[in-house]
Amino acid sequence: MSVRYIKKDDMRELLNIYTHLHSEDIPLPEKLTLLSIWEEITTNSLLHYSDVIII
Numbered sequence: 001m002s003v004r005y006i007k008k009d010d011m012r013e014l015l016n017i018y019t020h021l022h023s024e025d026i027p028l029p030e031k032l033t034l035l036s037i038w039e040e041i042t043t044n045s046l047l048h049y050s051d052v053i054i055i
Contacts, residue, residue, distance in 0.1 A: 001054050002055075003050055004053070005048065007042075008042045010051065011034070011035075014051070
């Protein structure tokens, strides 16, 4: 298992996992909205997100 900060190119994989785990939720926003949110997450120095990789 490893823990690391998310990277800019992780968005697609994280969205795939999210939609798989939350198939009953409301649909995701439009792609441009998602990209804008992701840009804020990955460039704002006050935000820190990490993920866990289990091998």
